[in-house]
Structures are given as C-alpha cells and as structure tokens.
Amino acid sequence: MASGNGKVAPAAFPPPVDSPREFIKSGLDPEDELIEVGVAIVGGGTAGLACANRLLQLLGDDPETMERLGEVPVAVIEKAKTCGGHNLSGAVVRPAPLEELFPELTREDWRKAGFAFGEVTKEAVYLTPTAKRAVRIPTPPPFKNHGNEVISVSALARYQQQQAEEGGAYILTETAATQLVVQDGRVVGVRSGDKGRGKDGEPLSNFEPGTDIKAHATVLAEGSWGHLTGAAIREFDLARGREPQVWELGVKEVWKVPKPLDRLIHTMGPWPLKVWPRYGQVGGTWIYPMTNASGEHMVSIGFVVELEYADATTSVHDLLQTFKTHPLVREILDGGERIAWGAKALPGGGYWSMPKLSMPGAVLVGDSGGMVDTMALKGVHHCISSGMLAAESIYAALKRGESSLESYERAVEESGIARELWEVRNARQPLQKGLLLGGPLSGLQQISKGKLPGRADWHPNDETPMFVGDTKDSYVKPDGKYTFDKLSSVFISGNATRDDAPNHIRVQKRVPREIAETWRWMCPAGVYEIPDDAPQHGEVDVIVNYTNCVQCGAITAKGGRLTTPEGGDGPLYQLL
Numbered sequence: 001m002a003s004g005n006g007k008v009a010p011a012a013f014p015p016p017v018d019s020p021r022e023f024i025k026s027g028l029d030p031e032d033e034l035i036e037v038g039v040a041i042v043g044g045g046t047a048g049l050a051c052a053n054r055l056l057q058l059l060g061d062d063p064e065t066m067e068r069l070g071e072v073p074v075a076v077i078e079k080a081k082t083c084g085g086h087n088l089s090g091a092v093v094r095p096a097p098l099e100e101l102f103p104e105l106t107r108e109d110w111r112k113a114g115f116a117f118g119e120v121t122k123e124a125v126y127l128t129p130t131a132k133r134a135v136r137i138p139t140p141p142p143f144k145n146h147g148n149e150v151i152s153v154s155a156l157a158r159y160q161q162q163q164a165e166e167g168g169a170y171i172l173t174e175t176a177a178t179q180l181v182v183q184d185g186r187v188v189g190v191r192s193g194d195k196g197r198g199k200d201g202e203p204l205s206n207f208e209p210g211t212d213i214k215a216h217a218t219v220l221a222e223g224s225w226g227h228l229t230g231a232a233i234r235e236f237d238l239a240r241g242r243e244p245q246v247w248e249l250g251v252k253e254v255w256k257v258p259k260p261l262d263r264l265i266h267t268m269g270p271w272p273l274k275v276w277p278r279y280g281q282v283g284g285t286w287i288y289p290m291t292n293a294s295g296e297h298m299v300s301i302g303f304v305v306e307l308e309y310a311d312a313t314t315s316v317h318d319l320l321q322t323f324k325t326h327p328l329v330r331e332i333l334d335g336g337e338r339i340a341w342g343a344k345a346l347p348g349g350g351y352w353s354m355p356k357l358s359m360p361g362a363v364l365v366g367d368s369g370g371m372v373d374t375m376a377l378k379g380v381h382h383c384i385s386s387g388m389l390a391a392e393s394i395y396a397a398l399k400r401g402e403s404s405l406e407s408y409e410r411a412v413e414e415s416g417i418a419r420e421l422w423e424v425r426n427a428r429q430p431l432q433k434g435l436l437l438g439g440p441l442s443g444l445q446q447i448s449k450g451k452l453p454g455r456a457d458w459h460p461n462d463e464t465p466m467f468v469g470d471t472k473d474s475y476v477k478p479d480g481k482y483t484f485d486k487l488s489s490v491f492i493s494g495n496a497t498r499d500d501a502p503n504h505i506r507v508q509k510r511v512p513r514e515i516a517e518t519w520r521w522m523c524p525a526g527v528y529e530i531p532d533d534a535p536q537h538g539e540v541d542v543i544v545n546y547t548n549c550v551q552c553g554a555i556t557a558k559g560g561r562l563t564t565p566e567g568g569d570g571p572l573y574q575l576l
C-alpha cells in the first residue's frame with residue numbers, strides 16, 4: 001500500500017459502509033406497527049422548518065386537505081435535543097425570504113424574538129499578508145452585505161420550531177432518521193433509529209426500537225452531508241451528470257465584547273494559511289457584530305477552509321485560534337469572553353454540484369440540495385426559499401392527488417436560488433489551484449456575473465493526495481483564556497454523547513500515517529488519535545473517541561463517514 005509522504009489519497013481507504021443495505025429499508029412494517037403522518041420532514045434546521053411553517057400556512061387555509069393528511073399533517077424529525085441544537089452558520093443573511101415566510105414580523109420583531117442582532121451598515125474586507133499586517137481592499141462583490149441582518153441560525157430554528165408547533169406540527173426531537181423506506185421504487189417514509197443500545201450494539205435496559213414513519217411525501221432537510229440524503233442520491237441516481245460535491249469546514253466562536261464592533265469584517269488571507277499551491281489551502285474569515293435586545297455586545301468570529309487542501313496538518317480550529325492573535329482581531333476581542341464554539345461543514349460545489357432535487361415521494365431542500373453560494377458564504381436565504389417552494393409544490397400535489405414532486409425542481413430552477421447560484425457557477429473552481437494561481441480567473445468569473453460560458457469541473461476532496469506538512473508549526477499554543485484547545489471547546493458546545501453509545505463514525509482503523517494525520521488535525525473535536533508509539537511512516541492504528549464528535553460532517557469529505565448517532569446526542573448550540 002502506498003504510504004510515501006504526499007502519495008496517499010483518503011479515497012483509497014473508503015469507510016466500511018454498505019449504504020444500500022444499511023440505510024435503505026425495503027418496504028414498510030405492518031400498519032399497526034408504524035406511525036402515519038402527512039408530510040415527514042427530516043431535519044429541523046432553517047430549511048426543514050421553513051418547509052413545515054409554509055405547509056402549515058397553506059393547510060391552515062384549506063381544512064379539507066389538512067383533514068385528508070390525518071392526525072399528524074406535518075412531522076419534523078430532528079436528532080438534536082431541540083431544533084437549533086445542531087445548527088451553525090456565520091451568519092449574515094439576505095433578509096427577503098425570511099420576510100416572505102413571516103410577513104407579519106418586522107426586523108425589530110426578529111431582534112426581540114432573540115434570533116437577529118442588527119442590520120449591516122458598514123463593512124470592510126482585508127488581506128492579511130502577515131501575522132501583524134492587515135491591508136484594507138475595496139469590497140469584492142460577494143462580500144457586499146449592506147442591508148443584510150446578522151442572526152443566529154440555532155436561535156432562528158428554535159423560533160421556527162415554536163411557530164411550527166403553534167401551527168400544529170408534530171416535532172420529534174432527539175430522534176434520528178436512520179433509514180429511508182422505499183417501496184415499489186418510491187420513498188414512502190423513513191425509519192427512526194433505535195435508542196438505548198450499548199457500545200457493541202447490544203440492547204440495554206432502556207432499549208427502545210425505532211419505528212417506521214409512513215408519509216405521503218418526505219422532505220430531506222438534513223443539511224450538509226445528510227445521512228439519508230446520501231443514500232437517496234445513490235438509490236435514485238440523483239447525481240448523474242452533475243459535478244461531484246465538495247465541502248468546506250468552518251469553526252466558529254461567539255464572544256461577548258466590551259465595546260460594539262461598528263462594521264462587518266471579512267479577511268481573505270493569505271496568513272495564517274500557506275500561499276503555495278502544494279498546500280492546496282483556500283479559506284477566509286469573518287467577524288460579524290451582534291448586539292442583542294438587552295444591549296449586550298457580541299461578535300461572531302469564524303474561519304472557513306475548503307476541504308480540498310493537501311497538507312494533512314491543516315486544522316481549522318487551530319487556524320482560528322492563531323488568527324485571533326492578529327492585531328486586527330485582538331483589538332476587537334481583548335477584554336471579552338468566549339461564550340460559544342462550534343464547527344460544521346458546508347457544501348461548496350454550488351450550481352453544477354446540486355443533485356436532482358426530487359425523486360418519487362421525496363425532495364431535497366437547503367444544504368441537502370447543495371444550495372450554498374460559497375463565494376458569498378450564503379445559504380440561509382436559499383434554505384428558507386427552497387423549504388417554502390417544496391411546501392408549495394407538495395401542497396399542490398397533495399391537493400390534486402398527484403404523486404410527482406417534480407414541480408418543485410422546476411420552481412427552484414425558476415427562482416432566485418438558481419439565478420444567484422448560476423452567476424457564480426464557475427467562480428470557485430479556479431481556487432482549487434490555490435489563491436495565487438486561481439485568484440485572477442475567479443475574480444473574472446465574479447465580475448462577469450456568470451456571462452462567461454462553460455462548465456468548470458470540481459475535483460473530489462477525498463482524491464487529493466495528502467502529505468504531512470508544516471502548517472502545524474505555525475499554530476499558537478492555547479492559553480485557555482484567549483486561545484483554546486479542541487477539548488475545552490467541545491465542552492462549551494454542550495456536547496452530551498453517551499459514553500457507552502455505539503460508534504457512529506465509520507473509518508478504517510489502520511491507515512497510512514498521512515491519512516491518520518489528516519483526520520487527527522482536521523477534526524475540530526479531537527476525535528481521532530494516533531498512539532504515541534506508532535511508526536512515523538507506513539500504516540498506523542487510529543483511535544476514534546467518537547463521543548467527542550460534534551457532527552460537523554467533515555470526515556465524510558476526507559475518507560470516512562458520519563452516520564446518525566442516537567437521537568439527542570451531540571452538541572447543543574444556542575447562539576451559533
């Protein structure tokens with residue numbers, strides 16, 4: 001097995017997973033053993049809950065169709081302890097879709113409700129050539145945010161959950177959907193996961209088996225790297241003719257700060273990333289002002305890196321800690337206190353990587369459908385729009401007694417989602433060659449607003465050969481006050497995974513050191529360890545401390561697989 005430094009791609013060590021057998025269930029259990037709902041929505045994030053709320057608005061005006069859907073017209077299945085618990089975003093959002101979803105609310109109402117923190121009035125973009133210097137540059141088009149709102153997606157999801165419950169939705173929190181139920185070539189629902197199994201899968205005294213949830217229509221709103229979404233894409237061949245999906249990983253902190261930040265900040269590197277193409281590192285940062293209704297000043301600060309990189313010692317968590325030592329950031333955070341931390345991957349392929357969005361009986365919305373513009377780092381407004389469009393198409397189909405949900409796909413193609421993603425469809429790909437080589441072409445694509453013809457291809461993240469480089473040598477040593485290690489960060493994420501839960505992370509346990517180092521450095525939660533006495537070259541054992549996992553999803557991009565843990569496990573984000 002090749003193990004020379006720089007010759008090993010994670011794709012050569014696929015995770016031990018048999019997706020069709022494990023994640024697709026053929027046929028439903030007998031009627032008296034299942035739960036029957038009208039529409040089953042898997043994922044109580046921004047997209048899934050926008051779908052639930054829009055459906056309930058439509059059904060509220062149409063009691064006849066509501067009645068036909070039975071006792072539970074709309075069910076949302078969410079694996080976190082509460083909706084919002086697993087949601088994380090920057091998050092500066094384009095407000096229009098949220099205004100359309102809740103037309104009676106003003107932006108002042110959003111702030112009083114606790115999920116919005118102020119309109120953007122000033123912004124600045126910097127290059128950081130060194131650890132000390134910052135050079136302000138004219139704001140590139142994707143970073144123009146004037147008039148947008150800084151929010152918390154976890155708080156927004158809690159608000160949307162409350163609205164949906166008031167509208168009559170049945171919200172099953174602490175419930176993971178672990179299998180897609182397919183009957184006669186059509187999705188007919190999902191199966192919820194068992195609870196109360198031990199480390200080796202054995203039933204414990206509190207064991208509760210999962211249940212089939214039968215639905216007229218199923219909405220997959222699982223966010224990035226959806227467990228059932230991946231299974232559906234494979235089962236229904238939804239990625240045929242598309243580019244492969246690629247991913248970015250973001251690590252975020254929220255700080256309480258002594259004085260308000262007067263502008264929204266983005267930095268485009270190169271420091272603390274390496275500029276040379278062989279490192280394959282492309283990323284940037286954000287610092288967003290957040291002032292809550294009680295007048296407390298906070299900032300959202302985060303680092304996001306494409307998972308295409310080649311240096312195995314790239315760690316987004318450590319890059320963020322190092323970035324905080326730049327004088328530009330110190331000036332903002334000094335005297336403050338870190339109050340939240342989290343990590344999450346996002347789909348970065350954009351227009352060409354979006355899978356087909358419908359299949360018999362089900363649709364994909366939000367990040368499950370890959371609807372993020374990573375040039376602008378914006379997905380929340382597309383998630384809300386796609387959730388609403390899915391609700392409208394499903395409602396129309398149910399009312400007319402039709403079974404096809406393809407009208408949703410057409411609605412997305414005719415909407416602002418497809419229009420915006422089309423304009424930047426070729427802008428990010430040149431950056432896979434690094435900022436130096438790819439920057440000029442990427443800039444041209446942005447300025448042309450998509451008018452240059454062609455289809456730029458994507459290279460799958462797990463096919464990048466990894467080498468053990470020196471990015472790690474520049475990381476700051478955590479002091480526990482201003483800069484932090486991974487484990488104390490996981491602690492404040494509210495992570496509560498049972499110590500004797502079964503392992504939900506699938507990776508090969510003996511791999512070349514380059515692969516093991518990739519996982520060790522990449523994982524923001526410190527899940528992967530290499531024993532101290534492992535050889536420096538060749539194959540090593542990997543220890544997987546899966547109870548630390550914050551379910552960011554990055555491992556799936558670099559050779560492993562995040563599957564669904566037991567419902568209720570994982571972080572409990574409040575402000576991310």
Ligand SMILES: Cc1cc2nc3c(=O)[nH]c(=O)nc-3n(C[C@H](O)[C@H](O)[C@H](O)COP(=O)(O)OP(=O)(O)OC[C@H]3O[C@@H](n4cnc5c(N)ncnc54)[C@H](O)[C@@H]3O)c2cc1C
Nearest residue numbers: 043045046047079089090091092177223250366367379380
């Ligand atoms: C670091 C980072 C920064 C970003 N910054 C911005 C920004 O500034 N502005 C912007 O507009 N966008 C931003 N985005 C993108 C934006 O946050 C996402 O597009 C959006 O939040 C995704 O919403 P979603 O509802 O599709 O998925 P999610 O928010 O991920 O929600 C999916 C939900 O489904 C649940 N779930 C998944 N699988 C299952 C299952 N099988 N069973 C039960 N429950 C399940 C999860 O627990 C989760 O609650 C950012 C994203 C990241 C990661």
Ligand code: SF4
Nearest residue numbers: 523549550552553555
């Ligand atoms: S183990 Fe969990 S937290 Fe770590 S990279 Fe994988 S999904 Fe993310």
